[in-house]
Amino acid sequence: MVIVKLTGGMGNQLFQYAMGRAVANRHNVPLKLDRHFLDNQPDNQPFARRNYALDMFTINAGRASAAEVSRYVPLAAYRPRLRRQRYGQRLIQRVVQALNPHYITEENADAYNPNSLSNAPAHCYLDGYWQSEKYVDSIRDELRAELNFVRPLTGKAAALADVIHSCQAVCIHVRRTDFLTDSQQTTLTTSQIEQATTYLIRQGISPTLFVFSDDIPWCRQHVRAGGLPLHVVDEAVGDTDTSFQLMTRCRHFILSVSTFGWWAAWLAAHPEKIVLHPRHPRSTDWAADGWISLDTVFTPAY
Numbered sequence: 001m002v003i004v005k006l007t008g009g010m011g012n013q014l015f016q017y018a019m020g021r022a023v024a025n026r027h028n029v030p031l032k033l034d035r036h037f038l039d040n041q042p043d044n045q046p047f048a049r050r051n052y053a054l055d056m057f058t059i060n061a062g063r064a065s066a067a068e069v070s071r072y073v074p075l076a077a078y079r080p081r082l083r084r085q086r087y088g089q090r091l092i093q094r095v096v097q098a099l100n101p102h103y104i105t106e107e108n109a110d111a112y113n114p115n116s117l118s119n120a121p122a123h124c125y126l127d128g129y130w131q132s133e134k135y136v137d138s139i140r141d142e143l144r145a146e147l148n149f150v151r152p153l154t155g156k157a158a159a160l161a162d163v164i165h166s167c168q169a170v171c172i173h174v175r176r177t178d179f180l181t182d183s184q185q186t187t188l189t190t191s192q193i194e195q196a197t198t199y200l201i202r203q204g205i206s207p208t209l210f211v212f213s214d215d216i217p218w219c220r221q222h223v224r225a226g227g228l229p230l231h232v233v234d235e236a237v238g239d240t241d242t243s244f245q246l247m248t249r250c251r252h253f254i255l256s257v258s259t260f261g262w263w264a265a266w267l268a269a270h271p272e273k274i275v276l277h278p279r280h281p282r283s284t285d286w287a288a289d290g291w292i293s294l295d296t297v298f299t300p301a302y
Contacts, residue, residue, distance in 0.1 A: 002027070003064045003072065004126040005034045010053035010244070011259025012129055014147075017054060017061065019117075019130035021146075022139050027122035032064035034073075034125070056241045058148045072103050072125035106130060112285040131259060132285040133266070147267060149245050157237045157246060164249045167208040170200060171250035171268075172223070173261035174213035186281050188256040190222050192294055196254040196276040197226065199297050203274065210250060212243050212261075253277075257286065265291075 004020030006013050017033070024031035038052050104120050106128025107113060117135055120126065136143055153161050163169075174188050200207050208229040213219045216234045223232070233243060247253075247264035255261040255277040265275045266288055279295045280286040287293065 001030050001032060001068070001123055002120075002126065003032050003034050003068060003124070005037060005128075006052065006054075007037045007050070008129070009050050009260065010056075010240075011261075011263050012050075012131075013053050014263045015130045015135075015259060016126070016128070017059060018136045018139075018143055019128070020061070020126055021143060022117060022136050023120045023124070023126065025139055025142070026117070026120075029122050031061040032068065033061050034064045034069050036066070036069055036073075053241075056150055056244075058146065058150060060146060069125075072100060100125075103127065110280075110283040110285075131262075131283065133288040134285060144267060144269075151241070153238075153242065153245060155238075157242045160231070160233065160237055161246060161249050163231070164210060164246065167229070168205050168252070169250040170197070170205075170207040170209050170252045170254060171247045171261075171264065172209055172211045172254045173247065173256050173258065173264065174211065174215065174219055174223070175256035175258040175261065176213065176215035176218060186257050186278055188254070188278060190224065192278055193223060193254055194226065195294055195297065197228065199276065199292075200252060200274060205252065205274075207252065210246075212247055257281070262286075262288070 002020050002024040004016050006016055020031045020033070033054070035052050038050060102121055102124045104116060104124050104126050106116060109129045109131065112132040112134045114134070116128070116130075133140070152158075172188070172193055174193075176187050197207060197209070209223075209225050209231065211219050211223055211230070211232045213232075216232060219232050223230070233246065237243065237246065244260065244264055247261070248267045248269075250264075250268060251270040252273055253261070253265040253268070253275045255265060255275065257278055257280050265273070275288070275291040276294055276297065277287060277291060279293050
């Protein structure tokens with residue numbers, strides 16, 4: 001059995017699931033998901049609470065029990081209240097982790113490590129972010145086929161999906177909120193959006209722009225289309241899951257360096273899609289095969 005630790009938002013959880021699926025398939029063993037970290041988040045944490053998000057997909061993995069997780073992570077289901085109790089819990093877990101060859105930790109979250117996949121045994125616990133397409137090269141077709149949406153689009157979302165299908169839709173994903181206060185992250189700027197849009201036009205595309213963001217008011221005020229059709233997709237069409245599903249219906253993508261947008265672009269089925277993004281501030285393995293960094297795009301003025 002392979003157990004993978006889930007942490008972070010939906011994009012992170014998809015990367016973790018994908019890595020777990022790749023290892024489990026390699027050994028032909030079941031995959032289970034450890035949700036204890038998500039379930040046991042402290043109420044006073046300084047960042048946004050992240051909930052289990054993979055139930056929007058038809059994935060094939062069960063939930064790991066406390067007993068199954070405890071083989072690798074002692075006291076996994078224990079939620080200490082006092083600081084000294086939390087410290088003791090972490091200390092015990094780190095010691096066991098270091099001594100257990102079946103506990104596979106990602107050594108560097110910003111670089112693909114082929115040994116993490118090839119050396120993972122048939123029965124193991126995976127702890128990391130695994131943010132590279134290279135981890136799932138062997139199962140990419142199977143993974144795309146498996147990650148279907150549970151809920152069909154309805155109402156305004158279904159109507160907007162028809163609009164997206166009828167044009168050369170370009171998804172612009174602007175991640176702001178938590179990225180603005182995190183020096184390790186970078187967001188998409190208006191000048192980069194203009195640069196990417198110009199590049200698409202020079203490729204013979206007649207784009208209709210669909211903006212998805214966690215900061216809709218900012219996008220309404222600052223994102224300019226330069227005369228192109230523009231739709232800022234707000235909460236009226238549905239929740240975050242609905243927005244993500246709509247993003248996957250687009251043909252081309254202009255992304256923030258965000259795992260949420262990454263998976264929408266990767267799951268999009270258009271055979272000639274173009275994906276443009278800023279350079280990742282640290283990783284050289286973040287972008288999928290064929291994606292284009294805006295650092296390499298020269299778009300002179302008309």
